[in-house]
Amino acid sequence: MNLLDIRNLSIALDTPTGRVLAVDRVSLSIKEGEFRGLVGESGSGKSLLAQAIIGVLQDKWHVDADRFHWRGIDLLRLTIDERRALLCRDIAMIFQEPMSCLDPTTLIGEQLSETIDTSQLSGYFWQRRKQRKEAVIKLLHKVGIKKHSQCINSYPHQLTEAICQRVMIAIALAGRPILLIADEPTAAMESTNQGQIFRLLANLNQLKNMSILLISHDLENLTHWTSTITVMYSGQFVEAGSTEKIFNKPMHPYTRALVDSSTKANLQLPTKSRLMTLPGSIPILQHLPIGCRLGPRCPRAQQKCVSAPKVSNFHGHKVSCHYPLLRDPGKKEAVKHKTGKGIN
């Protein structure tokens, strides 16, 4: 069963010049035990989407969706308080800069013990204190911090960034969530530390069967870890499918360009040769193109692209494009047939 099922979620912002759709009808579904990557460049609305899922967006953003289900419960019918109560039990989120998210004036140990719910502790009230401390130490061990006593008695600024991120993950794990949303957990981190954090997330996914939604701006860093990937561009859904398909046989011109522009995926290219790129830059929120927002930059754009494309599904590989890149000859005919219909 789908854990999270979102269909056509839109997030809009009222501006003096009219309403702007920052996220335009994006669908996202996460199965149990799935490690999903959400990829998009800056301004693609991926962080907004994550914040909308856990319901921490400010009031000025208007969220609406055709379907917004969490384990079969329709979240849109619940009041905001009910929704929060439900989601904060099941979903946890870790943020970009661990240093700035932790309280700088409080010891790590206190911050951790704050998050442990009393209902998790058994025993009489005089035993609670000890149990709480044990639970904190257990959490720290879970995220791979061995020197727990040193860590508990230090402030965030005394620890390195990777350790801080581990503490953040420990805080997120305290509520025993079913889904963990990681919003660029390794931004501004070194590659060796990045690897550690990704490995920890992968371990949690495999050993605890926890679903993870990993948000990142870089496709090439994700491919080694995730099982499925959703790509967004400028607030629109682009492509979703298994990591292998997305990386090896991208169907959308944008994903194709992302893979082609990655220096890691093209190791066979001679050094100092030109990389494939899309012309132009990412549109800003005030001046979004109509229809498919990739339109002005897309090498395959045609007249039809001024209207937003529908999502088409090829064996679980979803693409939102009028002219997807297809290689199989059998499928090509199907597309010809389809486009033929469009012209008529």
Place this chain on the structure above:
Amino acid sequence: MSVLLDVKEISKSFKLKGYWYHKRKFDALSPLSFAIEGKKTLAIVGETGSGKSTLAKILVGAETPSSGKVYLNGQLLESQRFKQRCQHVRMIFQDSGTTLNPSLTIQQLLDEPLTLNTDLDDKQRRQLIRTTLQKVGLLGDHMNFYPHMFSGGQKQRISLARAIILQPQVIILDEALAALDPSLRSQMINLLLDLQQQMGLAYILISHNLGIVRHFSDDVMVMSQGKVVESGKTIEVMRNPQHKVTQRLMMSQNFQLK
């Protein structure tokens, strides 16, 4: 091709707090030497605290080395003569958003190095700014804009324009590509490679991303704790990493060259 920049036995140490009979110091850089030719790129990789930023600062003249000398075209670069140095060695920083002065227009920003270092008159300077902006893929009319009116990728292009406007010979890229989005990053790489061919620039690239290092550089230098642990042609080092630090770096990025 003759050697453009020749660095000989450069080292840097910082004094730490201590007593006069118990002087303590911290060696940020152990003596190291290298040389770059024109139209070549040297990549410096390493973890934080490995001294790569200190090295960049010494080369650009922001720090004075404790010992050692830097030669440019066979000429000694003295630590006090900034005029000579900043004409030929320029630097681009990681975060272009914070290195551009927000209260100046692009024209004023680019005008500063010209008034300080050249004898051009008003009209010539204006013309030079216009052509430089066009060279980095912006419009000449962009010079009346303020930095906040540009997107991140465009700001990085302006930093590049500021670096190349004095016709330098060496440009130091200190993580200049890290903060950019992937599609803009590849545009920037293409632009840098084109400029290298046109102007005969030598680059010193400081980067974490081994994919970019592989694509962009001719030689690589791996640093750890102020020492050079491995150096050589990029392809050869990456095909057959010898030192533990190099191997760990490549492991952590799941990077393997066949």
